Amino acid sequence: MNFENFIRNIPDFPIKGIQFKDITTLLKDSEAFPMAVDYMYAPFRTEEITKIVGIESRGFIFGAALAYKLNVGFVPVRKPGKLPAATLSEEYQLEYGKDSLEIHKDAINSLDRVLIVDDLLATGGTAAATCALIKRLEGTIVGLTFLIELTQLKGREKLADYEVHSLIQYEI
Amino acid sequence: MNFENFIRNIPDFPIKGIQFKDITTLLKDSEAFPMAVDYMYAPFRTEEITKIVGIESRGFIFGAALAYKLNVGFVPVRKPGKLPAATLSEEYQLEYGKDSLEIHKDAINSLDRVLIVDDLLATGGTAAATCALIKRLEGTIVGLTFLIELTQLKGREKLADYEVHSLIQYEI
Numbered sequence: 042m043n044f045e046n047f048i049r050n051i052p053d054f055p056i057k058g059i060q061f062k063d064i065t066t067l068l069k070d071s072e073a074f075p076m077a078v079d080y081m082y083a084p085f086r087t088e089e090i091t092k093i094v095g096i097e098s099r100g101f102i103f104g105a106a107l108a109y110k111l112n113v114g115f116v117p118v119r120k121p122g123k124l125p126a127a128t129l130s131e132e133y134q135l136e137y138g139k140d141s142l143e144i145h146k147d148a149i150n151s152l153d154r155v156l157i158v159d160d161l162l163a164t165g166g167t168a169a170a171t172c173a174l175i176k177r178l179e180g181t182i183v184g185l186t187f188l189i190e191l192t193q194l195k196g197r198e199k200l201a202d203y204e205v206h207s208l209i210q211y212e213i
Numbered sequence: 214m215n216f217e218n219f220i221r222n223i224p225d226f227p228i229k230g231i232q233f234k235d236i237t238t239l240l241k242d243s244e245a246f247p248m249a250v251d252y253m254y255a256p257f258r259t260e261e262i263t264k265i266v267g268i269e270s271r272g273f274i275f276g277a278a279l280a281y282k283l284n285v286g287f288v289p290v291r292k293p294g295k296l297p298a299a300t301l302s303e304e305y306q307l308e309y310g311k312d313s314l315e316i317h318k319d320a321i322n323s324l325d326r327v328l329i330v331d332d333l334l335a336t337g338g339t340a341a342a343t344c345a346l347i348k349r350l351e352g353t354i355v356g357l358t359f360l361i362e363l364t365q366l367k368g369r370e371k372l373a374d375y376e377v378h379s380l381i382q383y384e385i
Contacts, residue, residue, distance in 0.1 A: 069286035106281035114241035
């Protein structure tokens with residue numbers, strides 16, 4: 042299956058000059074969505090995994106499906122103020138300014154082997170912040186898997202310590 | 214399995230007086246999460262379903278897992294401005310003021326048989342708005358399924374035309 046055929050390009054969204062990669066055309070397809078989940082997992086199939094971490098909010102879609110497939114727990118990494126119990130927080134750089142991500146302190150422990158899931162690897166800021174959160178909780182990071190990678194933004198360089206997989210690459 | 218044992222009560226979140234039902238303690242459990250997805254689906258197992266609609270953002274978690282299980286497409290209903298292509302929008306009432314939800318116009322068609330998934334049925338505002346969006350796209354609503362229902366808020370009354378299922382009920 043050529044997954045790229047299921048991605049819709051939206052020019053000038055959310056701002057002029059950006060070619061937005063719309064994944065909803067893949068999600069709504071009864072063959073492409075489950076198969077994308079399977080292929081995002083495939084490189085890690087020999088690894089023992091105890092938790093899937095999904096990054097808000099499109100990472101929840103692929104991450105939760107994969108957690109269900111593997112019969113393991115799902116852990117959401119969220120924007121500030123969304124998680125109700127005690128959290129750790131990690132900042133990351135935006136083009137202008139900063140933002141941060143949070144995880145529940147009791148979501149991961151030192152016995153966990155974690156696969157991180159998101160729809161898009163761009164600059165790698167959110168992914169690297171998520172890795173930092175998991176390391177602070179002493180979890181082992183098995184790897185990171187993405188549906189789409191924008192290779193020119195070099196997000197992989199921020200994740201050099203880890204196994205990184207993506208299903209579709211765009212050189213834009 | 215008593216799913217209620219996996220829900221954590223957080224007093225005074227997000228504001229004083231609210232007893233927030235934290236589902237992350239269920240999500241991270243390798244048995245409770247997949248089984249909750251299975252049980253949320255169980256009452257609809259004899260229905261033909263072609264699409265799962267999940268409501269942003271915790272509805273993505275249960276909805277995507279269920280779409281994966283059933284080998285059907287997943288359709289996100291999102292807060293305004295998040296979906297990049299042509300959308301329909303539907304307003305709903307908040308305690309003070311209004312908000313709205315959006316769906317892609319091409320996400321559902323008249324042949325679709327849709328199950329709507331979310332984590333929480335409270336006043337039913339977002340669920341009823343989601344039903345309206347699906348009806349405007351001429352999809353058939355098979356039913357709605359929730360992890361938690363706050364029965365005193367009577368959300369079910371707004372959904373009287375549909376089959377509604379919840380796994381855990383709180384009378385608060």
